[in-house]
Amino acid sequence: MRPFQYLQPATLADVIVAQREAPSAVPATFLAGGTTLIDLMKLGVMQPERVVDLRLAGSDFAQIRFDGATLRLGAFARMAEVADHPVVAASFPVIAQSLSLAASPQLRNMATLGGNVLQRTRCAYFRDPTWAACNKRTPGSGCAAVDGANRQHAVLGTSSQCIATYHGDFAQALMALDASVVLGGPAGTRTIPFAALHRLPGNTPHVETTLHPGEIILDFVIPAGPWASRSLYLKIRDRQSYEYAVASAAVAVAMNGDVVADARIALGGLAAVPWRAHEAEAILRDAVLDEATATRAAEASFAAAVPQSHNAFKIALGRDTLVRALLQAASMEVRHD
Amino acid sequence: MSDSERKTEPVSKRRRNFLIGSAMTGVVPVIGWAGQAQATTQAAPVDARAALNVALRVNGRLHQVQVDARMTLLDALREEIGLTGAKKGCDHGQCGACTVLVDGRRELACLTLAVAAQGREVVTIEGLAAPDGTLHPMQEAFVAQDAFQCGYCTPGQILSAISCVHEGHATSPDQVREYMSGNLCRCAAYPNIVAAVLQASQQMGD
Ligand SMILES: Cc1cc2nc3c(=O)[nH]c(=O)nc-3n(C[C@H](O)[C@H](O)[C@H](O)COP(=O)(O)OP(=O)(O)OC[C@H]3O[C@@H](n4cnc5c(N)ncnc54)[C@H](O)[C@@H]3O)c2cc1C
Ligand code: SF4
Ligand code: FES
Ligand code: FES
Numbered sequence: 001m002r003p004f005q006y007l008q009p010a011t012l013a014d015v016i017v018a019q020r021e022a023p024s025a026v027p028a029t030f031l032a033g034g035t036t037l038i039d040l041m042k043l044g045v046m047q048p049e050r051v052v053d054l055r056l057a058g059s060d061f062a063q064i065r066f067d068g069a070t071l072r073l074g075a076f077a078r079m080a081e082v083a084d085h086p087v088v089a090a091s092f093p094v095i096a097q098s099l100s101l102a103a104s105p106q107l108r109n110m111a112t113l114g115g116n117v118l119q120r121t122r123c124a125y126f127r128d129p130t131w132a133a134c135n136k137r138t139p140g141s142g143c144a145a146v147d148g149a150n151r152q153h154a155v156l157g158t159s160s161q162c163i164a165t166y167h168g169d170f171a172q173a174l175m176a177l178d179a180s181v182v183l184g185g186p187a188g189t190r191t192i193p194f195a196a197l198h199r200l201p202g203n204t205p206h207v208e209t210t211l212h213p214g215e216i217i218l219d220f221v222i223p224a225g226p227w228a229s230r231s232l233y234l235k236i237r238d239r240q241s242y243e244y245a246v247a248s249a250a251v252a253v254a255m256n257g258d259v260v261a262d263a264r265i266a267l268g269g270l271a272a273v274p275w276r277a278h279e280a281e282a283i284l285r286d287a288v289l290d291e292a293t294a295t296r297a298a299e300a301s302f303a304a305a306v307p308q309s310h311n312a313f314k315i316a317l318g319r320d321t322l323v324r325a326l327l328q329a330a331s332m333e334v335r336h337d
Numbered sequence: 338m339s340d341s342e343r344k345t346e347p348v349s350k351r352r353r354n355f356l357i358g359s360a361m362t363g364v365v366p367v368i369g370w371a372g373q374a375q376a377t378t379q380a381a382p383v384d385a386r387a388a389l390n391v392a393l394r395v396n397g398r399l400h401q402v403q404v405d406a407r408m409t410l411l412d413a414l415r416e417e418i419g420l421t422g423a424k425k426g427c428d429h430g431q432c433g434a435c436t437v438l439v440d441g442r443r444e445l446a447c448l449t450l451a452v453a454a455q456g457r458e459v460v461t462i463e464g465l466a467a468p469d470g471t472l473h474p475m476q477e478a479f480v481a482q483d484a485f486q487c488g489y490c491t492p493g494q495i496l497s498a499i500s501c502v503h504e505g506h507a508t509s510p511d512q513v514r515e516y517m518s519g520n521l522c523r524c525a526a527y528p529n530i531v532a533a534v535l536q537a538s539q540q541m542g543d
């Protein structure tokens with residue numbers, strides 16, 4: 001691990017004021033739970049010169065609040081706290097499930113929601129700097145995965161420069177529920193749709209988000225649409241537990257009898273970024289939710305999929321995962337629809 | 338310094354001296370960035386390798402150690418404080434062998450910086466038994482159920498299991514399997530571990 005300077009400011013105001021007043025040539029890297037950052041620093045993949053620990057400063061943004069219309073999740077809330085929160089589990093099951101099916105209990109006690117959505121890919125070539133070619137780690141160096149072992153890689157949203165998968169689970173729930181994210185930085189606060197946070201790899205896979213330098217995620221804001229209570233997260237893995245998704249689906253459906261009033265779908269383990277399946281949603285709207293419709297919707301969401309040498313199975317697996325998730329959502333017992 | 342505090346001689350003193358010797362003098366502000374920001378930018382270059390004085394509260398005792406900012410809590414426990422109960426399996430958050438309790442919750446010492454653990458309460462396997470040697474009910478249950486073979490994963494399993502019970506996640510074999518999945522066992526003692534967790538959960542009364 002490269003040497004770094006460690007700072008632990010007491011409040012977020014201190015962090016933001018200091019950035020505004022004393023901009024430094026050395027950009028700060030934020031430390032939240034550390035479960036991505038420390039791991040990648042040990043591997044030499046991330047080499048920050050200045051680490052700003054937000055554990056104390058972020059504690060003002062660690063709350064879970066629901067006013068009946070909007071759920072606000074502080075970016076510094078731990079995954080475990082949110083997963084086990086009774087209101088979240090009852091009114092936003094897809095959120096609770098995406099979190100409790102991720103990582104391990106120890107990691108969920110450490111990891112924050114903000115750090116979670118910013119986790120980096122598990123592409124083995126990205127994680128191992130002895131591989132020279134990785135455009136995400138070293139811009140312009142090429143991509144070792146294109147001709148390498150790419151079973152875990154993405155089939156949606158990739159580019160010729162990078163085919164890495166975005167592995168996070170929670171982000172799929174946020175995508176499906178139309179969440180927005182509140183950001184604070186040297187230039188003030190702003191709110192953007194969560195869907196605008198991550199960038200497709202394109203020709204710049206090393207630029208993963210639209211965050212401005214020094215900006216901190218403060219809150220996730222999730223509207224309680226009529227689809228939120230009939231929602232779930234289905235995660236398919238190589239082993240039963242403590243494993244990333246090979247394919248997953250976050251679905252939220254508002255029903256009018258047998259007919260779909262509105263459907264929100266995101267797909268995990270399959271795409272380069274958190275992935276909203278708008279094509280599938282359009283097919284489901286106003287249709288009777290049965291296996292035939294669900295299959296048509298699932299096929300539509302993979303129409304533009306591009307398989308690599310080892311991961312063509314992900315297209316069929318992703319389709320089947322979505323069909324199963326939709327049929328499970330249709331049969332959920334929900335109090336009011 | 339109260340009775341429960343003691344200064345710990347670094348176990349790896351020789352290597353530490355080398356690190357200090359190679360470091361230039363520099364002050365690393367740890368708390369209060371706003372006040373220190375100017376000093377930080379002006380007193381360049383701050384040598385990131387300078388040793389930091391860190392106070393770690395482990396098993397109820399305060400330990401003063403000098404650590405490099407890069408040192409993890411796991412290495413500080415094992416190499417500086419001399420508590421080798423927490424084990425290093427993968428060093429990357431994947432196996433659970435380094436599980437300790439931090440502020441009462443199970444966390445991974447290998448992904449925690451020692452300097453970031455200041456002000457937090459750490460409990461390791463060495464802190465579980467009563468002063469007279471009476472084992473914690475979870476330790477008793479692991480012995481009674483023969484829940485280990487080589488024992489390498491066991492300290493992490495036991496601390497994780499105690500949390501699993503406190504969290505209310507030890508109500509059925511399936512639930513124990515799911516909520517103990519962060520602790521791998523190369524000897525595959527899993528069936529006996531599940532039995533031990535369920536046995537202790539009754540004795541712990543949660
Ligand atoms: C073995 C293992 C298995 C895992 N399995 C899964 C899984 O199945 N599913 C899953 O979804 N995840 C999984 N993860 C990933 C894990 O969930 C993430 O590492 C974790 O959520 C990151 O959160 P953190 O608080 O620890 O982030 P950190 O490591 O502290 O930070 C991550 C990044 O985000 C930045 N950052 C953090 N907080 C903020 C903020 N508020 N504003 C701006 N920037 C910020 C940091 O600078 C850093 O670059 C796994 C991780 C491990 C090690
Ligand atoms: S897929 Fe992306 S992250 Fe993986 S080697 Fe290629 S460029 Fe790097
Ligand atoms: S040593 Fe920490 S999880 Fe393996
Ligand atoms: S008892 Fe040997 S690794 Fe678990």
